[in-house]
Amino acid sequence: MKIGAPRESDPNEQRVALVPETVERLVKAGHEVFIEEGAGTAAGFPDSAYAGAGAKTAARGDIAGSVDIFVHVHSPTPAELSALKKGTVVIGLLNARTDSAGVSALASAGATALSMELVPRIARAQRMDVLSSQASIAGYKAVLLAANSLGKYLPMMMTAAGTIPPARILVLGAGVAGLQAIATARRLGAVVEAFDVRAAAGEQVESLGARFIQPPAAEDAEAAGGYAREQTDDEQAAQREFLKEHIAEADAVITTAAIPGRPAPLLMTADMVAVMRPGSVVIDLAAESGGNVEGTVAGEVVIINGVSINGPINVPSSMPFDASQLYSRNVMALFHLIIDKKEGTLNLDFDDEVIDAICVAHEGEARHGLGA
Secondary structure, eight states, rough: OEEEEEOOOOTOEEEEEEEEHHHHHHHHOEEEEETTTTTTTGTTOOOOHHHTTTTTOOOOOHHHOSSSEEOOOOOOHHHHHOOOOOOEEEOOOOOOTTHHHHEEEEEHHHHHEEEGGGGOOGGGGGGGGGGHHHHHHHHHHHHHHHHHSSSSSSSOEEEEEEEEEEEEEEEOOOOOHHHHHHHHHHHHHHHEEEESSSSTTHEEEEEEOEEEOOOOOOOOOOOOOOOOOOOOHHHHHHHHHHHHHHHOSSEEEEEEOOOTTTOOOOOOOOHHHSSSSSTEEETTTOOOTSSTTTOOOTTTTEEETTEEEEEOOGGGGGGGGHHHHHHHHHHHHHHHHHHHHTTOBBBTTTTTHHHHHHHEEEETEEETTTOO
16 A cells, blocks of 8 residues: 655644654555655654655655555645545544534545544554543653743752752643653652542552542542543532642642543633742643633743743644654554555454544545534
8 A cells, every 4th residue: 555644734743644663664564655855854753764664755745646545643734635536544633523624625535534533542442542642742741841930949959058848749630641740740859739530540640659639529520431521610619619729839730631622621710820829830731722721822821920821732742753653653553453464455444433433534425423
C-alpha cells in the first residue's frame, strides 16, 4: 500500500504524523511511504532520517492524490481534500465531535475518515489511544510551566541561610494528564494534593505520593469509559466551596479536567482565584475547550491580583520529538488493525468496535450523526 504524511499546515504545529521509526517498519512490511520535504524538521526528524528509513519525498498535493492512507496530526486542508482519490483513508485528530463542517468535507471528498481522538478506552485499544499519549506529555509540561513561572523552589532546600520549604501544588483532575502532572511534581520535590470527582482516582493519586482530597460524602462521578460525567449544579457548588481552602494554600494549581467533545467544566471561579497569594500560578490545560478557570484566555498569560493564569494551547506540540514518536506509534497500532498482515491490503471491518467508533465518514456519507 501507499502511505503518506505531509508537513502540518498550522505554523504553530511542530509534530509530524509519521516518524522514521514507524516509516522503517512500514517499508519492511512492503509498503511505500511518502513524506513531504521538511515534514519532520521541527520535531527533530530531518529528511535524511526519513530517506534512511526508506521513505520517498514528494510534494504535498502529490502525496494526497496518490496514497491509499493519508496520515495527519490534524485535519487535511481544503487543497489536500480536493486532491484526494475517492476511498483514501484519512487518519488524524479530526475533532469530529465539534467540527461538523470538517466531517462533511471529508465525506464529500469520498474519504474514509478515521478520527484518532475517538479511539475507545478499552484494553485492546490502549496502544492506539492518542488522547492518553498526548495528555501524558501535557501533564508533564504543565509542571515545568508552573515551575518556570513560580518565584520559588519546588523541592525543600536546606541552605546555610536557612531552610526553604517545598512548594505546594494542587492538581485538579486525575486523568492521564493529571496523574503525569502529579508524578512530575513529586519527582521535583513539591508537596502535591490532587482532586478528582471519580473516587477510583484516589488510589492512583496516593500511589504517586500525593494526597487525594474529596468533599465529605461526595458522590462518585465516573462515567462510561473511565471519563468523569458532567456534575449537577449543586455538586459543582459544593465542590468549589470545598476546594477553596486548598487553593488558598497552593503555590500552583494545575487544572486538567476535560470532557471529550464538550466544553471544559468550570472548576475555579473568580472568587476561588482571588484567595490565592500574589505570585501564585495557575496552569489551565483545558484552555482550548473553554478553560477550567474563570479568567483563562487560551494562548495567553493573564495576571489577576498578582496571580498568573496561564492558558497554554497545543501543549504536546511544545515537546514535538516525543509527542510525534508517541502519536506515530498510536497510528502504527491502528495500521495493525486495518491492514491485513498477510496480504498487505486494507481491511476495514465495521463489526470491530474500534473501527466502527473512529470511522466518521465512509463512501460519501458522514457517520454516527456527525457532519453538518
